[in-house]
Each structure stands twice: as C-alpha cells, then as structure tokens.
Amino acid sequence: MNDGILLNVEFYIVGTAVNTMTILSIVYFSGSGHTHLMAEALAEGASKVADTKVQIFRITGEQIHNGRWHNAEILEALNQSDAIVFGSPTYMGGVAAQFKAFIDCASSAWFQQLWKDKLAGGFTHSASPSGDKHGTLISLAINAAQHSMIWVGAGEMNQNGVNRLGSYMGVMGQSIPDFSGTKAAELDAGDRLSAELYGERIANATKKWNN
Numbered sequence: 001m002n003d004g005i006l007l008n009v010e011f012y013i014v015g016t017a018v019n020t021m022t023i024l025s026i027v028y029f030s031g032s033g034h035t036h037l038m039a040e041a042l043a044e045g046a047s048k049v050a051d052t053k054v055q056i057f058r059i060t061g062e063q064i065h066n067g068r069w070h071n072a073e074i075l076e077a078l079n080q081s082d083a084i085v086f087g088s089p090t091y092m093g094g095v096a097a098q099f100k101a102f103i104d105c106a107s108s109a110w111f112q113q114l115w116k117d118k119l120a121g122g123f124t125h126s127a128s129p130s131g132d133k134h135g136t137l138i139s140l141a142i143n144a145a146q147h148s149m150i151w152v153g154a155g156e157m158n159q160n161g162v163n164r165l166g167s168y169m170g171v172m173g174q175s176i177p178d179f180s181g182t183k184a185a186e187l188d189a190g191d192r193l194s195a196e197l198y199g200e201r202i203a204n205a206t207k208k209w210n211n
C-alpha cells in the first residue's frame with residue numbers, strides 16, 4: 001500500500017520535470033545562405049529562454065523526389081514540437097518551390113490537425129528593399145492558420161536597426177545578392193538582431209501558452 005503511494009509521488013515529479021521543457025523547431029529552405037543565417041540567429045535567441053530545446057531543420061532540394069518532398073523524421077520531430085517557425089527566401093513574391101514542397105507534404109499533419117495550438121512564426125529574406133516579401137509571410141501565416149496554429153508576430157518597433165524594414169507579421173531580412181557567386185552570404189546586423197529577438201519572443205510566448 002505504502003509502496004503504491006511512493007510510486008505515484010515519483011511519477012508526479014518526473015512528469016512535472018518533463019512538462020517544463022518546451023521544444024521550438026525552425027524549419028526553412030535557403031538557396032544561397034541568407035535565410036540560413038536568419039534561422040541560426042532565431043535559434044540563438046530562442047536558446048536564451050530557459051528550458052527551451054531548439055531544433056533546426058533545413059529543407060533541401062535533394063530531399064525532393066518527383067516534385068514531392070518527404071522526410072518522416074523531420075515531420076515526426078515537428079509533430080513533437082510546441083512551436084514551429086517557418087522560413088523561406090522570397091522567390092517571385094512568394095515562398096521558394098522547395099519550401100512549398102515541404103508545406104504540401106506537411107498537409108499529412110493537417111488532416112489530423114496534429115499541429116493544432118502549436119505556436120507559429122515566419123521569416124523571409126530577399127534581395128530588393130520590398131521584393132514583395134510580404135507575399136511570403138502571408139503564405140506562411142495562411143499555412144499556419146490552416147494547421148490551426150497560433151501565429152506570433154514580430155513584436156519589435158522599427159528602431160535602432162531592429163525591424164528596419166518595418167515588418168510586423170514576421171521577420172524580414174534583405175541584402176543585395178552577390179552575383180559573382182564568390183562571396184559568402186552575410187546578414188544585415190539589424191536583420192540579424194531582429195531574427196534573434198523574434199526567436200526569443202516565440203520561445204517566451206510558447207512558455208506562456210503552455211503554462
């Protein structure tokens with residue numbers, strides 16, 4: 001009888017410890033490295049929040065066969081996450097085809113609403129000052145809405161280099177590409193900081209939401 005009570009107490013303590021950890025996943029495509037740098041900055045920001053496990057998944061063209069993306073491990077990891085942040089460069093005013101292939105495959109999670117009530121956010125990078133980046137963020141937010149996720153906006157005013165592009169739906173980065181193809185990708189310092197703060201914001205919001 002006493003043994004039974006003790007066992008219950010132990011189980012409760014283990015259960016509490018596991019529940020305090022939240023998992024934030026960042027899933028993105030990057031052709032020439034800028035969106036990748038934003039993903040890294042976001043991860044750095046999210047890692048500042050205690051008891052947050054941060055995971056990064058890069059979608060690549062090699063993962064796509066016959067026009068279809070599939071990776072069961074990544075999908076399962078996303079299913080187990082408390083928050084998912086989506087990132088894509090802006091191609092022709094919308095998400096890159098490689099990232100759209102991922103989005104389409106993840107409709108398998110939509111059928112069962114496996115991502116319902118997870119927190120969501122989005123970021124993009126492009127070459128032109130506008131470049132129609134908003135089209136990409138809207139498309140990422142609509143995808144999150146279809147999954148019944150909770151969208152977190154950027155949350156930073158346009159000041160001191162942070163949110164210099166004035167984006168509130170998600171984080172935008174911009175730089176002129178190196179057409180020679182010889183220079184490594186670089187992020188504007190303000191865009192980098194914007195992504196870092198966004199990661200921290202979403203990680204904090206996830207904690208509050210899960211409380």
Ligand SMILES: Cc1cc2nc3c(=O)[nH]c(=O)nc-3n(C[C@H](O)[C@H](O)[C@H](O)COP(=O)(O)O)c2cc1C
Binds near residue numbers: 032177185
């Ligand atoms: C197919 C293609 C379409 C693009 N379309 C746009 C666009 O609509 N607007 C823009 O500003 N830049 C556009 N760009 C430039 C990219 O958005 C820019 O180089 C971005 O930094 C790429 O991000 P990445 O380094 O993560 O791949 C395009 C680039 C490619 C390859």
